[in-house]
């Protein structure tokens with residue numbers, strides 16, 4: 351199937367009408383090129399990765415996003431957030447083609463087949479695991495007839511800003527013919543059977559590939575003060591990359607519905623995990639807009655304790671226990687120090703500084719500025735975070751991860767710190783930039799932190815002030831039931847001073863705060879259906895209430911829709927669970943990937959991509975459905991073990 355895009359433009363008029371209809375404050379969105387056929391839709395991207403960074407490659411064959419050497423390094427290809435002038439690497443057909451693609455079995459080796467009137471070629475793209483270097487391999491094979499290919503290599507370091515010094519086979523390198531691009535600490539070397547020609551900061555070429563012919567290119571990043579690394583043995587790298595990822599996927603113990611989507615989601619979470627450090631990033635990109643033309647463009651290339659803990663739960667639920675050990679060690683290093691200094695997120699190596707700034711030289715995806723790097727949410731208070739960490743570590747112990755003195759000492763210190771501040775307001779899991787509140791979800795997760803701490807002592811014979819923790823657990827639960835529940839509307843509320851509902855309340859049965867068939871849980875599901883559904887998908891909350899302190903609107907947040915699937919399955923509503931799950935897996939792109947949000951009106955993915963939160967909640971929803979099928983719907987009132 352070829353790429354087809356329906357042109358449309360988002361404009362202030364359209365959105366004002368929509369918001370006005372919802373009785374909301376005026377919108378501040380600007381017109382963008384969101385629907386311009388020249389703009390690659392987010393769902394047209396596939397990813398390559400070496401578990402230290404990720405590249406986004408479009409259907410037409412353009413690598414439009416690549417940060418080297420790490421997820422949070424400046425991009426050398428940033429066309430995703432600008433134009434081809436901000437750097438990209440295109441290898442695609444020079445004439446109109448019909449394109450299909452897939453990952454080779456359970457790997458991130460991407461095979462793209464372009465068919466033109468004159469022939470068919472296959473492009474194989476991958477990033478093998480490096481060792482002090484990062485590589486991209488691109489191999490073009492002729493399948494039928496002859497296809498004319500277009501090659502364009504434009505390197506711009508510093509997120510599209512820095513033109514490198516480019517030389518052909520630098521003097522100190524005699525081994526083979528290469529093009530080298532250098533700027534400060536970074537150097538890129540392009541090797542290939544047929545290197546493109548340089549002109550005015552661009553390298554371009556056209557070449558023909560006939561059936562049976564192969565043309566291979568490799569790109570290598572390394573620290574510019576080192577010698578140029580040797581060329582790769584491409585066949586060996588393809589084979590070892592394939593062996594490695596297939597072997598990892600083979601460890602998956604999940605048996606149940608939607609297995610293919612679960613495995614691809616696990617692989618995606620694995621790709622977002624830095625295997626050297628153990629940190630897990632929330633997504634591979636920055637500033638893909640939640641609200642094209644609005645303000646909601648954020649940098650997700652960092653390790654949130656919340657998103658990482660939930661990722662870990664997804665791994666554990668599918669049998670990946672060793673990953674929990676690696677992440678626990680990362681956590682120990684990241685939070686080392688005074689428990690008061692706990693942050694809600696860190697860099698992938700565990701360092702703490704990630705100041706937010708705007709990159710004025712980049713126009714943004716589809717012209718949707720600002721482009722931000724760094725994330726000011728780092729300094730927020732989010733009271734849910736320790737609850738998520740404690741649940742993940744509890745699950746890890748339950749699934750066989752040995753207890754470790756250092757790790758328990760760290761948990762003890764953090765829970766004791768929480769015990770001194772447990773009743774403070776916060777910014778909530780949605781990281782609102784409006785006033786701090788007593789968010790009901792945060793309070794539930796404070797309960798979860800004390801609950802798992804108590805259970806660690808009771809079930810694992812660990813030491814701790816368990817009477818104090820029990821007392822606080824009971825107090826916060828009583829408080830939530832009194833102040834976080836609206837008797838009249840029969841629903842839990844977003845925070846203690848509102849009657850608004852929030853999708854995070856769907857987690858109440860998932861974390862075991864109340865049984866899934868409790869009347870108050872069922873009432874909350876009904877309120878979410880009433881107030882938060884947008885074309886059948888779930889919004890985080892009604893932005894019109896102004897709670898988040900941000901202008902503009904947003905689209906359904908896919909994780910919330912997957913939470914609703916879990917809530918349906920656990921509460922004994924299998925038909926609703928199935929219908930929503932089918933709709934949601936239908937939103938995955940052709941290679942099984944998904945972003946943070948979905949715009950139902952324009953049928954487009956929005957927000958950062960691929961997004962861990964979306965993939966991990968897909969896994970949780972499939973598990974909830976599988977468990978409901980195995981045990982029959984939960985009408986016994988028993989607590990279902992927490993899951994992602």
Ligand SMILES: OC[C@H]1O[C@H](O[C@H]2O[C@H](CO)[C@@H](O)[C@H](O)[C@H]2O)[C@H](O)[C@@H](O)[C@@H]1O
Pocket residue numbers: 632648649650654656657725726727779780781782783898963
């Ligand atoms: O909506 C405002 C906030 O949006 C981002 O946060 C969201 O993404 C995080 C990473 O996946 C997730 O942990 C959080 O729950 C989401 O709300 C952004 O990172 C924030 O800076 C922003 O305030």
